Amino acid sequence: MEEWGIEEIVRRVLEEMSSTRSEPQGSIGNGIFLDMNDAIEAAEVAQKELVKLSFEERGKIIESIRRAAIENAEFFAQMAVDETGMGNYKDKVIKNILAAEKTPGIEDLRTESFSGDNGLTIVELSPYGVIGSITPTTNPTETIICNSIGMIAAGNSIVYSPHPTAKETSIKAIEVLNKAIVEAGGPDNVITTVQEPTIEQANVMMKHKKIRMLVATGGPGVVKAVLSSGKKAIGAGAGNPPALVDETADLEKAAKDIIDGCSFDNNLPCVAEKEVIVVEKVADYLVSYMTRNGAFLIKSKDQIEKLTELVVDNGHANKKFVGKDLTYILKHIGTEVPAGAKVAIMNVEGNHPLVSAELMMPILPIVRVEDVDAAIDLAVKVEHGFRHTAIMHSKNVDNLTKFAKAIQTTIFVKNGPSYAGIGVGGEGYTTFTIAGPTGEGLTSAKNFARRRKCVLVDGLSVR
Numbered sequence: 001m002e003e004w005g006i007e008e009i010v011r012r013v014l015e016e017m018s019s020t021r022s023e024p025q026g027s028i029g030n031g032i033f034l035d036m037n038d039a040i041e042a043a044e045v046a047q048k049e050l051v052k053l054s055f056e057e058r059g060k061i062i063e064s065i066r067r068a069a070i071e072n073a074e075f076f077a078q079m080a081v082d083e084t085g086m087g088n089y090k091d092k093v094i095k096n097i098l099a100a101e102k103t104p105g106i107e108d109l110r111t112e113s114f115s116g117d118n119g120l121t122i123v124e125l126s127p128y129g130v131i132g133s134i135t136p137t138t139n140p141t142e143t144i145i146c147n148s149i150g151m152i153a154a155g156n157s158i159v160y161s162p163h164p165t166a167k168e169t170s171i172k173a174i175e176v177l178n179k180a181i182v183e184a185g186g187p188d189n190v191i192t193t194v195q196e197p198t199i200e201q202a203n204v205m206m207k208h209k210k211i212r213m214l215v216a217t218g219g220p221g222v223v224k225a226v227l228s229s230g231k232k233a234i235g236a237g238a239g240n241p242p243a244l245v246d247e248t249a250d251l252e253k254a255a256k257d258i259i260d261g262c263s264f265d266n267n268l269p270c271v272a273e274k275e276v277i278v279v280e281k282v283a284d285y286l287v288s289y290m291t292r293n294g295a296f297l298i299k300s301k302d303q304i305e306k307l308t309e310l311v312v313d314n315g316h317a318n319k320k321f322v323g324k325d326l327t328y329i330l331k332h333i334g335t336e337v338p339a340g341a342k343v344a345i346m347n348v349e350g351n352h353p354l355v356s357a358e359l360m361m362p363i364l365p366i367v368r369v370e371d372v373d374a375a376i377d378l379a380v381k382v383e384h385g386f387r388h389t390a391i392m393h394s395k396n397v398d399n400l401t402k403f404a405k406a407i408q409t410t411i412f413v414k415n416g417p418s419y420a421g422i423g424v425g426g427e428g429y430t431t432f433t434i435a436g437p438t439g440e441g442l443t444s445a446k447n448f449a450r451r452r453k454c455v456l457v458d459g460l461s462v463r
Helices: 006-020 036-050 055-071 073-084 089-102 142-153 164-183 199-207 220-227 251-267 280-291 301-311 326-333 372-382 397-407 418-422
Strands: 027-029 112-116 119-127 130-135 157-162 191-194 211-217 232-236 242-245 275-279 295-297 343-347 363-369 389-393 411-414 449-457
Touching: 036 130, 036 157, 036 191, 036 199, 055 073, 055 089, 055 142, 055 164, 073 089, 073 164, 089 142, 089 251, 130 142, 130 199, 142 157, 142 164, 142 191, 142 211, 157 164, 157 199, 164 191, 199 211, 211 220, 220 232, 242 251, 242 372, 251 280, 251 343, 251 363, 251 389, 251 418, 275 280, 275 372, 280 295, 280 343, 280 363, 301 326, 301 343, 326 343, 363 372, 372 397, 389 397, 389 418, 397 411, 411 418
Parallel strands: 130 157, 130 211, 157 191, 211 232, 242 275, 242 389, 275 363, 295 343, 343 363, 389 411
Antiparallel strands: 112 119, 119 449
16 A cells, blocks of 8 residues: 655645535535525535534624624625615615624523423424525515524524525625635535526425425515415515504604604615504694604695505505605606605595505605594504504503504504614614514524424433
8 A cells, every 4th residue: 555644644635625615516606506406405515514513603603694794784785775776875784784783693592491200301492404585675685694693593504595686785695694604614505595596496495305494575475485385484574564643642753753764774674664643633743743854745636646656556566666765756756855855745544555555665644533543443454464563652551552452563663763673773682584474473593493392201300
């Protein structure tokens, strides 16, 4: 047998290490693949390596993801605005940092234990394996940052299917986060996707036998698709959040909070105020304060009709105007927007198309009602049972309680802007996957893990 010197041994070991870390079939690098099947296979290999790491090592990976997301928050924000033409740079920076800093990590995975005469039982949270995640054009990097932290903390790898209109932004986020994972000692391809996301590639992902869970953030169509897949599925769907104002509210503060929430990222967040329902006796005061805080009141019925025809398409938001600036929208009906105006408001009836459609643009209809009971009834109706988000401005605890019980939304914000519900100026953690349709609510790492019960009979009970 040939005898090797130390230099030859080192050379061969390095070559072997290099070959084991070579890119998988169809890989472009940093988690990007030409074909969805290859992306899934690579993610499965990565997940098996990920779970071999200690919990402490997994925590270091999460911290590395957080740092990378924060360092690139401004870059991601500008890229998203440039590619999608939706929202605004300043607010997207806030959302990226929010997702990085306030999404729960490994600390969310808490063990339960029971001990007694018959021994010890523990219930722990363990990974599903490979999760398929469909992400929206409205929050292309925020959702990826948030889902990656929660899903990887739970020990999963992720295959993303980004919305095609935000593919470049989403792919860049995946590349950046993959590098962060590897730099922290994690395996390659914990996060993967395809270079050209399409409906066909998404269907491959949803049907693939190695995808153990599906998580979809988007409209009713995509949520219905994952719920029909036969797999464990989490659906984060639409919302049409009403903001209710009763006669006890601090009207000046309520007006500012509503405009701030409605205008945040040009109303793209599903939590944002989509319509205001106000008790008649204080409505004029509220509207007056709103106009002092960035609202532009459209009084002409003709203009309101033209605006409705422009932004509502067959009962839904006209996609051409979703997330656009107010100036851009109103110029299409020949209306000039005053300096400083962020949101257009108008008085309409409760059955108006501007009220029933989730517009996701800085257009905010106002409905006047006789009393708080009528306000609650209408708010429940126009929320459409999505159980997503509702907002109320009131100093009457009984009214707040009555509305909360009637609306039954995942998020209920009291006396603040809607975005307080996802952690901007409000307490608690954040998420950009708010699962109303499937009931998980504000998802975090624990929702991306299976509960496993381990029972030791007649042992380790030391009472």
